[in-house]
Amino acid sequence: xxxxxxxxxxxxxxxxxxxxxxxxxxxxxxxxxxxxxxxxxxxxxxxxxxxxxxxxxxxxxxxxxxxxxxxxxxxxxxxxxxxxxxxxxxxx
Numbered sequence: 001x002x003x004x005x006x007x008x009x010x011x012x013x014x015x016x017x018x019x020x021x022x023x024x025x026x027x028x029x030x031x032x033x034x035x036x037x038x039x040x041x042x043x044x045x046x047x048x049x050x051x052x053x054x055x056x057x058x059x060x061x062x063x064x065x066x067x068x069x070x071x072x073x074x075x076x077x078x079x080x081x082x083x084x085x086x087x088x089x090x091x092x
Contacts, residue, residue, distance in 0.1 A: 022059035023089045028071065029057040031082055035075045045074040 043050040055061035072079035
């Protein structure tokens with residue numbers, strides 16, 4: 001019997017976006033490094049565990065726009081520029 005939430009053939013959005021999440025994570029890791037920050041330092045600025053950033057950077061955690069803006073602010077980066085970097089990476 002199929003589940004009420006989409007059936008057994010349902011694929012999660014996270015699985016559908018796996019490659020894109022990896023690209024986003026790489027862009028954020030590169031930006032963090034350009035700003036001279038370690039994961040633990042950025043996590044401390046955000047008041048979050050370093051594992052939070054690790055999961056984003058390795059593509060296993062989705063990120064909403066508010067989180068992206070807060071991460072950009074904490075590292076001293078421009079969120080719009082980061083989004084541009086992600087768009088460029090997706091075009092390659």
